[in-house]
Amino acid sequence: MTQASEALLALSGVGKKFGGLVALADVSLHIRRGEIYGLIGPNGAGKTTLFNILTGLYQLDEGNFTFNGRVYSRCKAHVLAQAGIARTFQNIRLFANMSVLENVMVGRHLRTHAGIWGALTRNAAARAEEKAVLQRAGELLRYVGIASPHHTLAKNLSYGEQRRLEIARALATDPQLLALDEPAAGMNATETASLKILLQTIRASGVTVLLIEHDVKLILGLCDRVAVLDYGRKIAEGVPEEVRCNPAVVTAYLGTDDADAEDE
């Protein structure tokens, strides 16, 4: 049980500024191995900034974070992907003019090794690797439930399938932590329901999930714990039901009854 409850990802005092704008200030949180952790907050609260720091697209200004017990602050994106953090993007960023299959195969890049020599000679090792990559990509496409032919260009997929393809591509990197940035955005109720089942399956397979989401029903039904960000600060953390009743959270989302209340 100690193994299951240990912190996979631990942030302490993470801060990020863009010029004079404080995007994140003193954010500390722990994500335990094997849980589904929700990150919510009003628009502009700094959720995606936090994601970008965790996946190496931004470098943090203050604090640090550890993953699997190692400090990874200020590492580049590919190092963090190698370490086992994979992500999807809020505004889908697939390789639009590559096929569905190739998109997932790109995800295998960091777990494979064939270089120029292997590509030119197609020696036994390169062929075996290519075959394994192809097979794994096919498996992942079935796993996330993409019905379109594998040779369809990614840009021609339906919106829901594009979201799923991003998840498949992220899973292809063999992540320990899968960070999903609003995976249900723009989905209808049926698609959201099947996404929920997919995320539960992914968690059951041993991958920890970090989720940014606005769909409260999805968060409540899925997440083990939730943290709430507002103006770059963590204002609440806990099990979803508890967080929902937290007065600070209610204030952040709905505002206060009158302006004076803020001074109290």
Added chain:
Amino acid sequence: MRNVLEQVLQCNKRNAWVAAAALALLLLVLPFATDTLLGRGWVRIVDFALLYIMLALGLNIVVGYAGLLDLGYIAFFAVGAYCYALLGSPLFGLHWPFWIVLPLGALLACFFGVLLGAPTLRLRGDYLAIVTLGFGEIIRIFLNNLNAPVNITNGPQGISLIDPIQIGGFSLGTAHELFGLVFPSVYLYYYLFLAIALLIIFASLRLQDSRIGRAWMAIREDEVAAHAMGINTRNVKLLAFAMGATFGGAAGGLFAGFQGFISPESFSLTESIMVVCMVVLGGMGNIGGVVLGGVLLVVLPEILRHGAGPAQQALFGKTVVDPESLRMLLFGLALILVMLWRPAGLWPSTQRQRELTSASAVRQQDAYDAGK
């Protein structure tokens, strides 16, 4: 010829073999046919077309696969050519054999590719284009001025009397009689260039469909996403630059040996732009398209050069517009028309279409349609 090549790519296996055999035969007799029908000068033009095809294929890796706009590509061609010329001409009295000098030139170009790429590849799009353009000019100006205080490149006068390519004791610079046929020098170069162009096509095809090729295309499509998926974008882009430069350097060495004379003038910005045009007009990322672009952009201006004067004589009784200016005029017009009507190039990547028409994909498509 291009139709045959298209068939090779699109037909089923048996037809493909027939088409490939026909194409191979055509390529084998091409110098003889060209010589008989059009004259010796045209064989030389075909040789140049092959050199440009090599260049365009090299640039295609950088521009077409990895999506990095390089406007100074001709610099790598220059590095290869000067490496060959310096080690195989009376300038320093060095006459190293071709099989050492050519790979050396390619390697040196590769080194320059990395040298240029390492500090600049964090730039994107237009900014990278400007820096590479500057690099191309720097190399040309260096070559132009490295004749004082110590004469290295012979400056604007260029290097002449460069050794012809010699394989063993077999010099490609003179005519040879083989199997009862006379092979003049341009024929021999044709076969050498053809072999090397085919080798580069083969390498390009293999790279395209590999782990590295996919990483290049991922960077072209979305660099941020590629980086987040664990691709070391800096190294992979550097690899594209190095590969492109290597092919360019090899083509440069062949050019120096074939031409026998090089000067900085041959490596101007216009040449870089020509090669970019070949890639873009033909169809970025598609090898067939790039080859087509190379052939068209070498052969069409020649046709115009030879045809425009007599045509005007016949029509108006005198030469109204100088054929040379007319050539550039029509060339510009052709560029505009292609960009208007076929922005993806004359022969854009058909890989996807072929994948979709292949049997398994059709079955999948049917299953999918039936499910709907």
